[in-house]
Amino acid sequence: MIVAKFGGSSLADAAHFYMVKDILALEPRRRYVVVSAPGKRSDTDQKITDLLLTCHNKAQRGASFDAEFALVTERYQDIARELEIDDHIIDSELMEVKSALQTGASISYVASRGEYLCAKLFAKWMNLPFVDAKDIVRFDSLGKLNQAATLRLIKEALKKHRQAVIPGFYGADEEGNICTFTRGGSDVSGALVAAAMDADLYENWTDVTGFRSADPRIIEDASYISSLTYRELRELSYMGASVMHEEAVFPVRNAGIPTSIRNTANPHHPGTLIVHSLRQIGKLPAVTGIAGKRGFTTIILEKMKMNDEIGFGRKVLSVLEKHRVNFEHLPTGIDALCVMVNTDTLNSKREVIMEEIEDAVHPDAISVQEGIALVACVGAGLFKLHGTIARLFTAVAEQGITIRTMFQAPSELSIIIGVDEHHLEAAIKAIYDAFIRE
Amino acid sequence: MIVAKFGGSSLADAAHFYMVKDILALEPRRRYVVVSAPGKRSDTDQKITDLLLTCHNKAQRGASFDAEFALVTERYQDIARELEIDDHIIDSELMEVKSALQTGASISYVASRGEYLCAKLFAKWMNLPFVDAKDIVRFDSLGKLNQAATLRLIKEALKKHRQAVIPGFYGADEEGNICTFTRGGSDVSGALVAAAMDADLYENWTDVTGFRSADPRIIEDASYISSLTYRELRELSYMGASVMHEEAVFPVRNAGIPTSIRNTANPHHPGTLIVHSLRQIGKLPAVTGIAGKRGFTTIILEKMKMNDEIGFGRKVLSVLEKHRVNFEHLPTGIDALCVMVNTDTLNSKREVIMEEIEDAVHPDAISVQEGIALVACVGAGLFKLHGTIARLFTAVAEQGITIRTMFQAPSELSIIIGVDEHHLEAAIKAIYDAFIRE
Numbered sequence: 061m062i063v064a065k066f067g068g069s070s071l072a073d074a075a076h077f078y079m080v081k082d083i084l085a086l087e088p089r090r091r092y093v094v095v096s097a098p099g100k101r102s103d104t105d106q107k108i109t110d111l112l113l114t115c116h117n118k119a120q121r122g123a124s125f126d127a128e129f130a131l132v133t134e135r136y137q138d139i140a141r142e143l144e145i146d147d148h149i150i151d152s153e154l155m156e157v158k159s160a161l162q163t164g165a166s167i168s169y170v171a172s173r174g175e176y177l178c179a180k181l182f183a184k185w186m187n188l189p190f191v192d193a194k195d196i197v198r199f200d201s202l203g204k205l206n207q208a209a210t211l212r213l214i215k216e217a218l219k220k221h222r223q224a225v226i227p228g229f230y231g232a233d234e235e236g237n238i239c240t241f242t243r244g245g246s247d248v249s250g251a252l253v254a255a256a257m258d259a260d261l262y263e264n265w266t267d268v269t270g271f272r273s274a275d276p277r278i279i280e281d282a283s284y285i286s287s288l289t290y291r292e293l294r295e296l297s298y299m300g301a302s303v304m305h306e307e308a309v310f311p312v313r314n315a316g317i318p319t320s321i322r323n324t325a326n327p328h329h330p331g332t333l334i335v336h337s338l339r340q341i342g343k344l345p346a347v348t349g350i351a352g353k354r355g356f357t358t359i360i361l362e363k364m365k366m367n368d369e370i371g372f373g374r375k376v377l378s379v380l381e382k383h384r385v386n387f388e389h390l391p392t393g394i395d396a397l398c399v400m401v402n403t404d405t406l407n408s409k410r411e412v413i414m415e416e417i418e419d420a421v422h423p424d425a426i427s428v429q430e431g432i433a434l435v436a437c438v439g440a441g442l443f444k445l446h447g448t449i450a451r452l453f454t455a456v457a458e459q460g461i462t463i464r465t466m467f468q469a470p471s472e473l474s475i476i477i478g479v480d481e482h483h484l485e486a487a488i489k490a491i492y493d494a495f496i497r498e
Numbered sequence: 499m500i501v502a503k504f505g506g507s508s509l510a511d512a513a514h515f516y517m518v519k520d521i522l523a524l525e526p527r528r529r530y531v532v533v534s535a536p537g538k539r540s541d542t543d544q545k546i547t548d549l550l551l552t553c554h555n556k557a558q559r560g561a562s563f564d565a566e567f568a569l570v571t572e573r574y575q576d577i578a579r580e581l582e583i584d585d586h587i588i589d590s591e592l593m594e595v596k597s598a599l600q601t602g603a604s605i606s607y608v609a610s611r612g613e614y615l616c617a618k619l620f621a622k623w624m625n626l627p628f629v630d631a632k633d634i635v636r637f638d639s640l641g642k643l644n645q646a647a648t649l650r651l652i653k654e655a656l657k658k659h660r661q662a663v664i665p666g667f668y669g670a671d672e673e674g675n676i677c678t679f680t681r682g683g684s685d686v687s688g689a690l691v692a693a694a695m696d697a698d699l700y701e702n703w704t705d706v707t708g709f710r711s712a713d714p715r716i717i718e719d720a721s722y723i724s725s726l727t728y729r730e731l732r733e734l735s736y737m738g739a740s741v742m743h744e745e746a747v748f749p750v751r752n753a754g755i756p757t758s759i760r761n762t763a764n765p766h767h768p769g770t771l772i773v774h775s776l777r778q779i780g781k782l783p784a785v786t787g788i789a790g791k792r793g794f795t796t797i798i799l800e801k802m803k804m805n806d807e808i809g810f811g812r813k814v815l816s817v818l819e820k821h822r823v824n825f826e827h828l829p830t831g832i833d834a835l836c837v838m839v840n841t842d843t844l845n846s847k848r849e850v851i852m853e854e855i856e857d858a859v860h861p862d863a864i865s866v867q868e869g870i871a872l873v874a875c876v877g878a879g880l881f882k883l884h885g886t887i888a889r890l891f892t893a894v895a896e897q898g899i900t901i902r903t904m905f906q907a908p909s910e911l912s913i914i915i916g917v918d919e920h921h922l923e924a925a926i927k928a929i930y931d932a933f934i935r936e
Binding site for chain 1: 737802805806811816818824832874885887889891902903904905912
């Protein structure tokens with residue numbers, strides 16, 4: 061059994077509803093469908109959720125939200141008309157939302173109506189049962205997901221239906237107050253349904269053909285990764301690459317369910333399959349993907365024999381903690397401890413942090429290296445295939461790029477190198493050409 | 499002007515005294531001579547200092563130390579006779595030591611007599627002024643060197659002499675009580691004299707021809723490094739390579755004085771020159787030296803998004819600090835923080851430390867990797883010459899050696915790789931063959 065989640069762009073208009081219908085027809089195992097709110101039909105279009113949030117904002121301020129609400133109404137009516145659904149159903153639902161807006165409904169309730177109405181419409185059109193997320197996705201009184209209760213409720217509710225349509229993005233607390241995930245949270249809803257129903261596969265239907273092996277802004281024709289592990293996905297996501305809500309990974313990953321990233325507009329492309337272990341598919345690429353990130357600053361501390369000094373590292377990290385600055389990496393050397401942080405988090409605190417570190421550990425020297433970019437090369441085969449690391453450094457060196465720092469943790473599938481920010485693109489290109497380009 | 503320090507093996511017998519005399523004659527700038535106590539004449543011989551320490555130990559226990567003292571007396575008398583020095587001088591000095599031993603002299607006083615007598619004898623033979631270290635090397639009441647006072651006293655005393663012989667290893671506190679450095683401390687005495695007199699060069703005459711580019715137990719014919727920086731020396735010494743007392747580096751390094759490691763038995767070999775910056779000699783090798791060390795254990799902590807958790811690293815290091823365990827390195831990854839420690843320091847505390855780390859930061863996973871060896875490749879050119887790092891990894895990969903971890907701090911002249919202990923020798927050989935062997 062497959063749980064298929066369709067994103068906002070996959071349900072932006074009636075034409076897309078037809079595509080989704082075809083996708084479901086192609087594979088009868090696609091039994092539970094989780095939907096987002098209709099997204100943009102073009103670059104200049106507005107998402108339903110954004111329109112609803114504007115309505116809420118205006119209502120709160122006592123301003124008229126008629127114009128935005130008319131756009132919301134029009135979108136749903138257009139879809140209903142083109143799908144030849146009786147639009148009275150939609151009209152009465154919309155009326156209810158409007159009156160809720162006028163009587164001070166919560167932002168979560170209003171924001172959630174995009175998914176709610178979309179799921180209602182789709183279920184009606186497909187003649188499938190609609191199961192409201194407010195009854196099966198449970199939040200606690202602080203607005204935090206109660207995952208155990210949610211999994212139980214989903215299972216109980218859906219076992220009564222061979223097929224069902226469920227709105228994503230929201231749920232409710234014990235009192236029935238609507239709560240939402242962060243934006244893009246329909247991915248999480250879908251993952252929860254897949255985990256609760258012990259799906260064979262969680263399909264995440266989007267407007268992209270899969271997860272790319274490098275940022276297409278740098279490598280225009282970057283290939284799609286046919287399969288990678290959740291671990292690799294996480295390591296690439298850390299550097300900013302993303303096609304799915306980060307929190308969505310946990311429920312399916314923990315349940316051992318593979319996730320498939322698919323393109324609604326190109327349903328015959330296999331997309332990207334994310335699995336627990338590559339043994340599941342018997343493949344071991346040297347480098348699965350490359351991701352890079354600018355904006356790191358390194359505080360470099362030098363002190364002779366610092367490793368003999370009990371508490372040296374702890375004292376340095378305590379200063380950062382006091383100023384609520386996280387370190388990203390701690391490249392060590394001989395008599396040198398470096399703390400890499402996001403330049404943005406350091407900003408105005410830099411001078412005082414430097415002073416306090418000096419007072420705390422009396423280094424022989426303290427300096428700062430700004431403008432560092434990190435490049436992560438991720439691949440389960442990186443350390444299993446001999447010579448891969450050598451090829452990697454050869455590729456970078458041939459471009460005349462100086463490696464400022466590097467580190468690789470024993471448990472990792474990736475190696476991270478630090479280069480000057482202006483070398484980031486060239487480094488990614490060099491590694492891409494050496495390992496991924498065919 | 500050159501300050502020349504001669505080690506124990508360089509003054510083990512009269513034949514060596516002649517060698518030292520020739521060395522001084524070869525270069526008239528060698529004006530201040532610092533001497534150790536006579537060392538071993540053969541592998542089975544005993545060092546004078548060891549004999550004196552045995553005498554002290556026996557005297558303290560009320561046992562007879564006649565046999566050992568007779569050996570000390572014999573050594574000095576043999577040297578005096580062969581050098582045709584009136585041995586009455588030595589006899590009266592030895593009598594004084596003996597009576598001091600009988601009346602409860604301090605261990606520092608007794609230990610220092612080896613250098614004292616050696617310097618007396620050498621000065622007498624060479625007809626050079628003898629300057630007692632007790633008057634110019636000042637310790638505080640806690641037995642710690644007072645470097646500022648020492649530099650001042652040396653300068654005052656030696657400016658009265660164009661040439662002088664000074665015993666190494668010891669000095670005295672304000673009250674005149676003899677204090678010593680740790681064993682091998684004559685190197686420190688020599689460095690202090692060089693720094694105080696603003697020498698052009700500090701020569702450290704030993705029984706080795708210089709600092710080798712790799713451990714000769716692994717690379718039998720490891721070449722001698724003709725020149726390296728103090729920084730490189732320190733990075734190689736960290737891994738265990740050593741020809742000079744570690745503390746001896748500071749005074750000359752800080753004063754910007756180069757140090758030369760020379761072989762008394764091979765005075766025409768240029769040995770190894772240690773300089774502040776390679777610009778001083780205009781040379782930039784890719785890899786200057788390689789050093790390796792066994793006995794590391796890595797504690798591997800994995801936790802999703804740990805870098806968002808303020809205090810994660812600090813909490814881990816606090817547990818180690820509580821148990822008085824120093825970390826050597828902190829290789830980080832994405833969602834992974836690893837703590838490398840000396841296996842010996844961890845030993846029996848391992849289980850409790852693991853438990854406390856679990857309680858402190860609740861990692862998703864915690865594991866231990868034992869039997870790790872680190873290999874440091876040190877070279878000021880490592881990061882300046884493009885392609886060097888690539889060659890390094892190629893060399894290691896070609897031997898089928900798996901790299902467990904790696905790190906390089908931005909400020910460093912070295913790159914450190916972690917391999918399984920049984921791969922240590924092969925890794926060093928591979929790197930040596932790739933970079934140093936001609």
